[in-house]
Amino acid sequence: MSLFSATTNRLRTFPARAVRLSGIVLALAAFAAQTASAERWLCPDCLDQVIDRPAGSATLECPACDASYAREDLSWIIGYGNYRTRDVDLNFLLMPTDCDRFREDGLQAMHKAGGTIWVPWIAVQYYIPRQRILVLTDGSELTTDYAKTRGAPCPEPPAFMFDVADTIRIDGQQPRVTQRSVEADLAELFFVAGSPEARASARARFIEEVESGKHPRLPRTEPRVAGTARQPIIPKGGQVPQAEAEVEVRVNDQSSQLLRVHLLRSSGYPEIDTAVIRAAQSSQFMPAGEMGVPVPSTLVLHYSIRGGTATVDARPAVPSIWED
Numbered sequence: 001m002s003l004f005s006a007t008t009n010r011l012r013t014f015p016a017r018a019v020r021l022s023g024i025v026l027a028l029a030a031f032a033a034q035t036a037s038a039e040r041w042l043c044p045d046c047l048d049q050v051i052d053r054p055a056g057s058a059t060l061e062c063p064a065c066d067a068s069y070a071r072e073d074l075s076w077i078i079g080y081g082n083y084r085t086r087d088v089d090l091n092f093l094l095m096p097t098d099c100d101r102f103r104e105d106g107l108q109a110m111h112k113a114g115g116t117i118w119v120p121w122i123a124v125q126y127y128i129p130r131q132r133i134l135v136l137t138d139g140s141e142l143t144t145d146y147a148k149t150r151g152a153p154c155p156e157p158p159a160f161m162f163d164v165a166d167t168i169r170i171d172g173q174q175p176r177v178t179q180r181s182v183e184a185d186l187a188e189l190f191f192v193a194g195s196p197e198a199r200a201s202a203r204a205r206f207i208e209e210v211e212s213g214k215h216p217r218l219p220r221t222e223p224r225v226a227g228t229a230r231q232p233i234i235p236k237g238g239q240v241p242q243a244e245a246e247v248e249v250r251v252n253d254q255s256s257q258l259l260r261v262h263l264l265r266s267s268g269y270p271e272i273d274t275a276v277i278r279a280a281q282s283s284q285f286m287p288a289g290e291m292g293v294p295v296p297s298t299l300v301l302h303y304s305i306r307g308g309t310a311t312v313d314a315r316p317a318v319p320s321i322w323e324d
């Protein structure tokens, strides 16, 4: 796992860019006529105003409201994102090496009137890349290209570095926090927003879209036990004619690590409870999937114990994915 910070991640793009420059001189010449022409942008103030902005211009000037924005003022400083159902705050520095869909100052969308339009980040309330939903600050909505499609104009969407912290809670143990560094590109985030409130709206919208089945190419998959659940080892003294116990297990999106192991329903016998918790903890699980990626999710394991043996049934908890 790379340990680059967001800032060094930004800087390391430059050598790659310099190398590519020599190879694209001819392409640049071919594009000269186009770069001289204007791009169509939306004004962040009067959102229905389309501005012809000279390509590469350091400012965005709106003739309708007289506003003038420097390029760097068109972007969020912090992006409020969501990675695999977890909220994450992003140092929102977009310096894509090779992408003409996401830029420092905005992203490209489909305009209602046809063709493409550039939208400043500060005019965006939230953006859901995989669902191609772009909601502007006035509540109006545009669609975009599918962000996971690689190739021109975006072979390499801009990437972010951030830490994911999880608290592991296992019955009978002190809670502990694990932290890992993640590098994910914009297209991998479930959504990004300009404020925590807008992120909450994006979350509700994302779930609504999934629940309504509008994205059937990537159905939700439930978590499950991999192989056979581990049998509890019932100590001789703990053997009883009959007992039932339930253990709730929260599976990480990295299936090797459990986020929670909790006794939901006691058997009434402490030794059996301890045995089923240990059995749950040492079983193997497959995480759930949402929009095609693994996400943390919760299973309930039901143990029926008769004498020295147990049968185990697993079912997804409700709600199993979008926990608060």
Ligand SMILES: [Zn+2]
Pocket (backbone or CB within 6 Å): 043, 044, 045, 046, 049, 062, 063, 064, 065, 066, 067
């Ligand atoms: Zn304006």
